[in-house]
Amino acid sequence: MHDQNKKNTTKNDNTVTTVPLSGMKTYFRLLGYVRSSWGYLMLSVLGYVIYAAMEPALAALLKHIVDVVSVGTISESRMLIPLAILAVFIARGIGTFLGNYFMAKVANNVVFDLRTTMFNKLVFLSADYYHSIPTGRLLAKLTYDTEQVIGSITQAIRVLLREGLTVVGLLSYMIYMNWRLSLLFLLVVPLIGVIVAYASKRFRKLSTRIQNAMGGVTDVASEAIKGHEVVKIFGGSEYEIERFRKAASENRRSQLKMEMTRSLNVPIVQFILAIMMATLIWFALSPSISSHMSPGDFIAFLTAAGMLGKPIRQLTEVNSILQKGIAASYSIFDFIDLKEEVDEGQISASSVKGDIEWKNMSFKYHGSDKQALNNINLTLPAGKTLALVGRSGGGKSTIANLLPRFYDIESGQLNIDGVSVSDYKLADLRLNIALVNQKVVLFNGSIRDNIAYGALKKATEEEVIEAAKAANAWGFIQELEQGLDTLVGEDGVLLSGGQRQRIAIARAILKNAPILVLDEATSALDTESERAIQSALDGLMANRTTIAIAHRLSTIENADIIAVVDHGEIVEQGSHHELLAMNGAYAQLHNQQFSEVSA
Incomplete structure (x- = not known):
């Protein structure tokens, strides 16, 4: 705040309220x-x-x-x-x-x-x-x-x-x-x-x-x-x-x-x-x-x-x-007077290929004394798929959230195509990334508005329908009386969890970005829908650099690189077969899930 707006600070109900003089x-x-x-x-x-x-x-x-x-x-x-x-x-x-x-x-x-x-x-x-x-x-x-x-x-x-x-x-x-x-x-x-x-x-x-x-x-x-x-x-x-x-x-x-x-x-x-x-x-x-x-x-x-x-x-x-x-x-x-997101980037990200590299990267959330990530080193070539697995709270989502610069890293480097993410113009950087969250976010509007959202609003109806088909959402959309014009309610409350997730995936498919982040993208789907969605995602991921955060290991066995994240550190990385052969943390997770399914 400017010097002329010096303030006293009072506390009430655990809330700090600043009172200018x-x-x-x-x-x-x-x-x-x-x-x-x-x-x-x-x-x-x-x-x-x-x-x-x-x-x-x-x-x-x-x-x-x-x-x-x-x-x-x-x-x-x-x-x-x-x-x-x-x-x-x-x-x-x-x-x-x-x-x-x-x-x-x-x-x-x-x-x-x-x-x-x-x-x-x-x-x-x-x-x-x-x-x-x-x-x-x-x-x-x-x-x-x-x-x-x-x-x-x-x-x-x-x-x-x-x-x-x-x-x-x-x-x-x-x-x-x-x-x-x-x-x-x-x-x-x-x-x-x-x-x-x-x-x-x-x-x-x-x-x-x-x-x-x-x-x-x-x-x-x-x-x-x-x-x-x-x-x-x-x-x-x-x-x-x-x-x-x-x-x-x-x-x-x-x-x-x-x-x-x-x-x-x-x-x-x-x-x-x-x-x-x-x-x-x-x-x-x-x-x-x-x-x-x-x-x-x-x-x-x-x-x-x-x-x-x-x-x-x-x-x-x-x-x-x-x-x-x-x-x-x-x-x-x-x-x-709050500070907006810092955007000092000067480089346009109009033609990103998708080579991603995490080099000695560490990160700590604002106000926290604990390191969320510590000395992360990963290399993901363009067009390849990285799967992040591990226990909840280990830091998988944090690694993905640093890519579109929701937060700025403290030390080390996070590069896309050899350029630090902080050097890209923020809006340009995010145009090249599509995201499907574990907690699906839908807005109080029609299905069409939620698939062709924001910068995608100029998409034609044919493009929206193709995205819905690719996400296995077109079937249930056709059954609705208003079709694409059906209102979803606040936060998509009028749809089932699986339907909401498929609309979110259709939105990511429509964006057609070179980098794709899937944060538990199939978590709300039943087994039959998950197979159909996984097939659609496999086709979508073929020509894109993909970061997939998964709880069910069966969904990421074909990933080019699998990294096991625990307590903010990468404890293992390699392909599915390589990690099983190591008989370490990944093998333990895999055996545990396999035994649960068998039981």
Whole structure:
């Protein structure tokens, strides 16, 4: 983060929240997003100027009425006064509409820009960030925090402009009428400022706590929704209910503290204004001060002073909304200022053959003290297949995930065609790699959208169908009423595990990349489907450099190179027959699986 944004750090519910020292600096940065709606803002300001001008106009109109009555010239102004009253309220209505409507347009444009900026940042963040923050808390930033910003733009600026201009207009009118009495009223401003300053710090602190608590609420809810089957089977309902109750209780407690501060702030300011009003009237009744004032002047002055109470009260009330927006802005700008994936590559990867080499490569996950991989040495010629086998947690997936640079290696080298992966342009590098994860990822759209996803969206229907056939998916797709246009639901929930996996394989086939990564690609398939898919994969792998991570050794016996990974190290490598002849770790795994199948 830049030096000018130095922060204090507070902890709440095991979540670190950074709080910048300068609230106004953050708020002005937020207002920088208003620039794109400058015209709407000017129309809104014009509306509030019209509204504010009508307040002293009403006091001046009251002065005229009293003076007319006192001198007995009512008949001369009988038509003029009602028309003037109507004109004042029509003008005030027009000002209110212009101000509120165009300020709402400004605020919604700001929130739109913030949300799109945040999402644009989201898709370019490193994998480390996704592993460091719960999904629910991330969603809270995109939804709840940006909603708080709406209030600080619409309601806060509306009140600051409309009521602030009203206060300026009424005070100017009072000074014009009697500057001595008006100076008395101005004496309370510093005292009100002290109260507002204290309340601001309190509001901001509580707003940050509320955001953290809201993130906790969304975390628990998101986990319970995603894991509802596990919750039901393992009797976790009471546990989840209690977790949610605690998270919601923390949010409620912080909200009530916020309301208490707000509820005390307003009456204290009102009481100070009442004392000042009483003092003002006491002085105004002095003959030496009010002797030069007509009855109309006297009534108009007191009316203007009385009208100041409402805008000043609203100006103090808006402080809590403003502080909520500033606290939300801290969270939003912390997110926007996160570093994206480092891409310093200069080499285009438009014609990759697929020669891959791991040379003395080691890797450790961010924040972990344990080496995930240690001194990996492997050579995979283009067009050949490497199978990674071993116990779960040994480091097989980590080796594969370093290839498209989901993470950057710490030491050693990982080269493709003799060039370090970090020297390739990141987007170009990933265009040359197709991936089928063990945990299949499908998006809430049609089967067609999920096969021809992203950069593949321009594929023709014939190409999509051919990919589906090659993945043994076309058979079940044809049986669906909507065919390729069938919606798969969130995360493919409307399809079976095997169907989801075949769609993911069809997507990889359609990409037709020179390098293919298969992470337990057939794990969700039944035996019959697995044979059909394995046949399709064998054809797909024929002209590609393939890295296959497999649990079932029967699926990788024909691999050119088999590497046994254990505790982040390669303990054996060779062909299937070579490794069996060694009678080592691979032979032990093979015999164990064979005996399990026989049993």
